[in-house]
Amino acid sequence: MNDSLSVLSFNIMVESESLQLDTLFNALGDPTRRGMLRQLAERERTVTELAAPYDMSLAAASRHVKVLESAGLIRREVRWRTHYCRLNAEPLSAAQNWLAFYQRFWTDRLDLLDQILREEDARPQPPASPSPNPKPGEKT
Amino acid sequence: MNDSLSVLSFNIMVESESLQLDTLFNALGDPTRRGMLRQLAERERTVTELAAPYDMSLAAASRHVKVLESAGLIRREVRWRTHYCRLNAEPLSAAQNWLAFYQRFWTDRLDLLDQILREEDARPQPPASPSPNPKPGEKT
DNA sequence: CCATTATTAAACAAAGTTGTTGAACGACAG
DNA sequence: CTGTCGTTCAACAACTTTGTTTAATAATGG
Numbered sequence: 001m002n003d004s005l006s007v008l009s010f011n012i013m014v015e016s017e018s019l020q021l022d023t024l025f026n027a028l029g030d031p032t033r034r035g036m037l038r039q040l041a042e043r044e045r046t047v048t049e050l051a052a053p054y055d056m057s058l059a060a061a062s063r064h065v066k067v068l069e070s071a072g073l074i075r076r077e078v079r080w081r082t083h084y085c086r087l088n089a090e091p092l093s094a095a096q097n098w099l100a101f102y103q104r105f106w107t108d109r110l111d112l113l114d115q116i117l118r119e120e121d122a123r124p125q126p127p128a129s130p131s132p133n134p135k136p137g138e139k140t
Numbered sequence: 141m142n143d144s145l146s147v148l149s150f151n152i153m154v155e156s157e158s159l160q161l162d163t164l165f166n167a168l169g170d171p172t173r174r175g176m177l178r179q180l181a182e183r184e185r186t187v188t189e190l191a192a193p194y195d196m197s198l199a200a201a202s203r204h205v206k207v208l209e210s211a212g213l214i215r216r217e218v219r220w221r222t223h224y225c226r227l228n229a230e231p232l233s234a235a236q237n238w239l240a241f242y243q244r245f246w247t248d249r250l251d252l253l254d255q256i257l258r259e260e261d262a263r264p265q266p267p268a269s270p271s272p273n274p275k276p277g278e279k280t
Numbered sequence: 281c282c283a284t285t286a287t288t289a290a291a292c293a294a295a296g297t298t299g300t301t302g303a304a305c306g307a308c309a310g
Numbered sequence: 311c312t313g314t315c316g317t318t319c320a321a322c323a324a325c326t327t328t329g330t331t332t333a334a335t336a337a338t339g340g
Contacts, residue, residue: 023169025169029161034158087242089243089246092243092245093246102229102232103229
């Protein structure tokens, strides 16, 4: 009866997932921002530290940081003037998940993960494989 | 003696790798284009077929196809008027590689791939782990 | 010869991105 | 009081992206 409702909320879920991938991939599509993530992988950094390697104004770098923050990739702790940024890599798992679906298509790489997927395919319950028959226009 | 040369060519290599990630991630940062890749995962499609699910002009969709092609994700075979597009997922491995470096940071997901990586870490030869100490400003 | 076909090209508008500079903020040291 | 500090904000320019519409293309079928 409220099937239409559950379809609706499913679509909303799917849409927001898609939106998350949009912001995520767009955040990653810039070398400055990827460089900042690299720095943060090493340790916590202030905005000024993050900006230091780049030949641009602090204001510009600050906006890159904000883009990363909007994508959920940076957590910021403000201790008076100074903003301390930490990496939050968890949103990257969405990108990883998205990519996992396509992993089967570059089969010339028979390495680590690929082998695993093959093993899993041979078993009764493939654990988290995406739906096999995506209609065009749904789920990005 | 030609150290500066090799450093130069190394930087060129790194830069072009970075550029590839730029175009790749930007291509993925759009729901229409991700949807097209999904269609192509199922089978080869013409541009018209790829465009069909979307509420936009064919010209607009055609440009999305071109973006995917520029990122190397689509191979196009022109058999008279009709352009047949096939998925070429291989460039996605660059994204996968990039993400792999950060996988250790969302350790709360102890699923498939994560477990594998742990097992491999316990062995003598970790097969393809990224360099442990990236200096800021290098290698994006 | 003319229309149909699948697709790109060209010209345009609206919107978004990325950089710049200059100003503001508000505790703390002088 | 007055600077100084790390940072964001606002206003602006240059460029890119994404959509639109209209036209070009060139073999094939009538």
